[in-house]
Amino acid sequence: MIDKNPPGRRLVHRRAIDVQVFAHHDGLLWDLDATLEDTKTREFELATGPRSAGQPIHSMLLRLTIDTEFNVVDASARTLAAPYPGYCEDYGEAYRSLIGLNLLRGFTHAVKQRLHGVLACTHITELTRVLPTAAIQAFAGEVIRPQASDEQQPFQLDRCHALRLDGPAVMRYYPRWAKPPAQANSSPATQTQPQFEST
Structure with a gap:
């Protein structure tokens, strides 16, 4: 069993990933809103200047709209906070390349092909990994x-x-x-x- 609060350690960094799923009024389309936020418990010096304790270093949103067959019909991303403002969010429409994919058939492999390395934001792309099972959980009792x-x-x-x-x-x-x-x-x-x- 894991001891949640073992002695002799201190919290340094927190990454929070959250996924919320919304059904459109017609019941045919669903939005998967995935967010990622990195914060530290002390002031942190970046090349672009300091970040105070608790101030987000990364704060990103990825939204995929899917149909009831898990097909991606729309995709968008937004960067709210990043280490290099004006540069980190310069990924353009990269995430629209996810349109047409199916979350349950080769999704992660296709993401790696379309959004690897310098083609997109590492942290927003990381959010794609949690979406297939999040969609399944959302559909349980509703669609499935x-x-x-x-x-x-x-x-x-x-x-x-x-x-x-x-x-x-x-x-x-x-x-x-x-x-x-x-x-x-x-x-x-x-x-x-x-x-x-x-x-």
Whole structure:
């Protein structure tokens, strides 16, 4: 167990990542608003001047609009605070290159191809990594029905270690979809892997 407040240490830096998901009135489109903020607990000297304790060094927003099939139909980014004002936000329309991608099919690989290195902002691009699973969580009970039906396997099954089809959780809560346990000597590499391709 991790001790949340072990003795003999002090907080130096905080990175806060937050994702909020909004449904459009028509229920067909959804906005994923992801923010990142870096702060320090003391004054910090940058090439562009000092930042006081608690003043954001980075503060960024990435918004992807998706449909109910996880397709990206719009994308935009905004930099509110950065170490090099006037330069850090000079990525233009780079994030519009995400339009047309699907969050569950090759998304992370496509992001690396389109926004690597000097093509975009490192920190805004980092936010893309949390969006596929955030979208799934937002859709649960709204777009995706966790219980599905006798004919359709629930969306969440076989997408993580806890809900692998040969595991005890599926046997207990979703017996209709349970498979016989894997052989005892199977290596972790042969275990069921997540089905969506976000990497």
